[in-house]
Amino acid sequence: MSSLGELRTLARAARSSGPRVKEKHPDNKAGFLFLLPWLVGILVFTVGPMLASLYLAFTDYNLLQPPTWAGIDNFVRMLGDARLWNSFRVTLVYVFVSVPLQLALALGVAMLLDRGMRGLSFYRSVFYLPSLLGGSVAIAILWRQVFGKEGIVNGFLSWFGIEGPGWIAHPDFALGTIIVLHIWTFGSPMVIFLAGLRQIPDMFYEAAEVDGAGRVRRFFSITLPLLTPIIFFNLVLQVIFAFQSFTQAYIVSGGTGGPSDSTMFFTLYLYKQAFTELNMGYASAMAWFLLLVIGAITGLNFWLSKYWVFYDD
Amino acid sequence: MTSTGSTIEPPTTRAMVGASVDQPDAGIARRRWMSVLKHAGLIALSVVMVYPLIWLVVSSFKPNEKIFSDLSIFTGDLTFENYLxxxxxxxxxxxxxxxxxxxxxxxxxxxxxxxxxxxxxxxxxxxxxxxxxxxxxxxxxxxxxxxxxxxxxxxxxxxxxxxxxxxxxxxxxxxxxxxxxxxxxxxxxxxxxxxxxxxxxxxxxxxxxxxxxxxxxxxxxxxxxxxxxxxxxxxxxxxxxxxxxxxxxxxxxxxxxxxxxxxxxxxxxxxxxxxxxxxxxxxxxxxxxxxxxxxxxxxxxxxx
The missing domain is CATH 1.10.3720.10 (MetI-like)
Structure with a gap:
């Protein structure tokens, strides 16, 4: 898989970022012409705004008056903002529960879907479809009803004589329903795992069989090590994206982050600070905090990867 | 789980599956059971995955008061009213x-x-x-x-x-x-x-x-x-x-x-x-x- 090559290059670059031998640049003019839209975009919509928001993070800014310098006030305020830390905790729980569970399920199901098995494309489609729909408002609306007091989850539980709570309205369970929604979209990483499994040459298994390795042994000695780069790739990206989830928490909680802030994701709180309270400076400080956290966890992921990710080169 | 008979077979058996080797019937029967079990599991998972979507579609054709009073997706009482x-x-x-x-x-x-x-x-x-x-x-x-x-x-x-x-x-x-x-x-x-x-x-x-x-x-x-x-x-x-x-x-x-x-x-x-x-x-x-x-x-x- 070529994306793995890319990732390896990144991982290597992270380990040793020495300058490379200078090459000639025969296509300078064409290169920059082709790249022009992207260059303009990156300057106007990414680099410029990043610098601006870094500045705004140290100001008081309500969009109506020009920003006033506030030093580190925003960050001091963040330290004492209980709602912010609650939202951070909610986000961490969401990320660290939903991502591993989703990936584990994706990997498990991918392992079951053998090459050439009967119904393969049917299963793949059925499992994949939710991951395409899962980000939409309609599904979040559906989720509110599925896990509502009279929803189908409680309808199912009632067969066993269990009277379920109104999951969405209960502070202990509301976050759980959003986590379940994330797990429901396991189809996208599953498809990537399937592609990865297809890359493992048959001869490895044949050789192992000759050597007398059983099913379990083959899984732990061949399949799992050879899949670790893909697991790692999925893990890194899913963590990054999970930190930024917004729509589902917004809709499931009716825009409130409730009940009792139990689904107040960090991004939801940031949105409220920026566009409801018009604390644009504070929101920018929060955004930079988010960036640093994601950066740190991604860095940690890369660092940890050398202990468990197997590269055969 | 321990490794089973199939793992200690000589390599040649791979090419002669179905031919008579030691206890082939037991192995095949076991494999068939595993396959049935696997499909049963996958189908169950498919149902869980798709059920909310089917429920959504069916409910959208149900009269309003029936949506939650009758959660079943098998119902005859359908209407286009909700769409209008x-x-x-x-x-x-x-x-x-x-x-x-x-x-x-x-x-x-x-x-x-x-x-x-x-x-x-x-x-x-x-x-x-x-x-x-x-x-x-x-x-x-x-x-x-x-x-x-x-x-x-x-x-x-x-x-x-x-x-x-x-x-x-x-x-x-x-x-x-x-x-x-x-x-x-x-x-x-x-x-x-x-x-x-x-x-x-x-x-x-x-x-x-x-x-x-x-x-x-x-x-x-x-x-x-x-x-x-x-x-x-x-x-x-x-x-x-x-x-x-x-x-x-x-x-x-x-x-x-x-x-x-x-x-x-x-x-x-x-x-x-x-x-x-x-x-x-x-x-x-x-x-x-x-x-x-x-x-x-x-x-x-x-x-x-």
Whole structure:
């Protein structure tokens, strides 16, 4: 898989970022012409705004008056903002529960879907479809009803004589329903795992069989090590994206982050600070905090990867 | 679990499955049982995965008072009433929102196809100053949480007078803001045989001609993947319209649906379900038509 090559290059670059031998640049003019839209975009919509928001993070800014310098006030305020830390905790729980569970399920199901098995494309489609729909408002609306007091989850539980709570309205369970929604979209990483499994040459298994390795042994000695780069790739990206989830928490909680802030994701709180309270400076400080956290966890992921990710080169 | 008989068979048995080896019947029967068990599990999981969707569709055809009193998806009492009522329940006819979403989707697709393919060609085929650094930056922007650019971008668009227009949601696409698709296309172009490009150069074709007449036709699968993903993501996009479009005439479907959640007191669940189904139909069609490209595109990039 070529994306793995890319990732390896990144991982290597992270380990040793020495300058490379200078090459000639025969296509300078064409290169920059082709790249022009992207260059303009990156300057106007990414680099410029990043610098601006870094500045705004140290100001008081309500969009109506020009920003006033506030030093580190925003960050001091963040330290004492209980709602912010609650939202951070909610986000961490969401990320660290939903991502591993989703990936584990994706990997498990991918392992079951053998090459050439009967119904393969049917299963793949059925499992994949939710991951395409899962980000939409309609599904979040559906989720509110599925896990509502009279929803189908409680309808199912009632067969066993269990009277379920109104999951969405209960502070202990509301976050759980959003986590379940994330797990429901396991189809996208599953498809990537399937592609990865297809890359493992048959001869490895044949050789192992000759050597007398059983099913379990083959899984732990061949399949799992050879899949670790893909697991790692999925893990890194899913963590990054999970930190930024917004729509589902917004809709499931009716825009409130409730009940009792139990689904107040960090991004939801940031949105409220920026566009409801018009604390644009504070929101920018929060955004930079988010960036640093994601950066740190991604860095940690890369660092940890050398202990468990197997590269055969 | 311990390893079973099959593992200590000599290698030749692989070639003679079905021929008489030690206890073949037991092995085959066991394997068949495993297979049945596996399919049973997968089918059960399929039902769990799809059931909410089926329930949604069936409920959208049920009379309002029956949706929660009878959760069954097998029911004879079906009506089209929810659709008629839901279509006009958000003050403007739902067609307005569908048209708005379609404009956004179309703009985003055209923008992404043009700008991302240009950038991808440069990254994949041209050698110019700073290419590797730019490429690293491009990859970095895929992972960058957009929140760090959110406020300044909003200020820029406000200064430009673009609030309450589709421009903040479309113009960035023409400037290759969706770096993910650049990455996808770069991967694809790199996989094309180099000889094609060398032959074209020898024939004296300029870079733009190689891009437009050779590369683009060859990368149709990557373009299709991009178009379909852009369709699905833009159709479902919630955050962008939420902050840039606040008047009803401008609402795309995603924001219009939010109206059902805001006004839950009315508790017109049938209408809400019906319009949810309407909003999902284009996604479902995109999935049906583009499944092949979606799964391929996924597999080559690994990014949702």
């Amino acid at each position: 009522h839901g279509w006009t329940s958000q003050q403007l006819p739902f067609s307005v929102f569908l048209v708005n979403s379609s404009i956004l989707v179309l703009g985003a697709i055209v923008g992404n196809l043009i700008s991302c393919s240009l950038a991808a060609y440069a990254f994949a085929r041209l050698r110019f100053w700073g290419r590797n650094a730019f490429f690293a930056i491009m990859l970095g922007t895929i992972m960058l949480p957009f929140h760090v650019v959110l406020v300044p971008q909003f200020v820029i668009f406000r200064e430009l007078g673009w609030l309450e227009t589709f421009l903040p949601l479309i113009v960035p696409k023409f400037l290759a803001a969706d770096a993910f698709f650049i990455f996808l296309m770069v991967q694809f172009i790199r996989g094309l045989p180099k000889e094609i490009f060398e032959a074209a150069r020898i024939d004296g074709a300029g870079q733009f001609r190689i891009y437009s007449q050779i590369t683009l036709p060859l990368m149709v699968p990557a373009l299709a993947t991009t178009a379909i993903f852009t369709f699905i993501w833009t159709w479902g996009d919630f955050f962008g319209p939420l902050i840039y479009l606040r008047t009803r005439e401008n609402f795309p479907v995603s924001i219009a649906l939010k109206g059902f959640v805001d006004a839950q007191s009315s508790s017109d669940y049938g209408a809400m379900f019906a319009m949810s189904v309407v909003s999902l139909i284009p996604l479902f069609l995109a999935f049906l038509i583009g499944q092949r490209y979606l799964i391929k595109g996924f597999a080559t990039t690994g990014i949702k």
